Amino acid sequence: MEEMSGIVYPCAACKFHHKKCGEKCELAAYFPPSDYENFKLVHKIFGTSYIKKILKDVPIESRGDAVKSMVYEARARDIDRLLRDRIVQLESQLAELLNAKASLSLSLPTVTLHQSDEEFWRTL
Numbered sequence: 001m002e003e004m005s006g007i008v009y010p011c012a013a014c015k016f017h018h019k020k021c022g023e024k025c026e027l028a029a030y031f032p033p034s035d036y037e038n039f040k041l042v043h044k045i046f047g048t049s050y051i052k053k054i055l056k057d058v059p060i061e062s063r064g065d066a067v068k069s070m071v072y073e074a075r076a077r078d079i080d081r082l083l084r085d086r087i088v089q090l091e092s093q094l095a096e097l098l099n100a101k102a103s104l105s106l107s108l109p110t111v112t113l114h115q116s117d118e119e120f121w122r123t124l
């Protein structure tokens with residue numbers, strides 16, 4: 001829970017989960033309202049219960065670093081997932097193009113591109 005000019009804002013985790021944020025909120029110290037996008041990403045990759053479990057397992061003085069580490073890893077995994085999705089998409093497009101090429105070569109007559117001069121004159 002963060003107070004700005006008398007107005008109380010929920011932390012990023014409570015805002016994301018549409019929960020009331022209070023003094024007992026375990027995530028408020030690590031996910032201030034300004035870190036909404038970071039929380040959203042870390043939640044997407046790890047889930048809120050795992051985030052809470054990690055924070056309980058880590059000594060209090062290292063929890064800030066643990067959160068930074070989770071944000072870093074979540075970003076890396078998210079980028080990796082996006083790249084894998086793009087590769088699958090491109091492989092699918094390549095397969096479609098190869099199929100189209102194969103069907104075109106079946107329907108077109110074979111054309112000899114390199115005819116020797118001797119063969120050329122014989123055809124006249």
Ligand SMILES: [Zn+2]
Pocket residue numbers: 001010011012013014015020021022025026027028
């Ligand atoms: Zn909260």
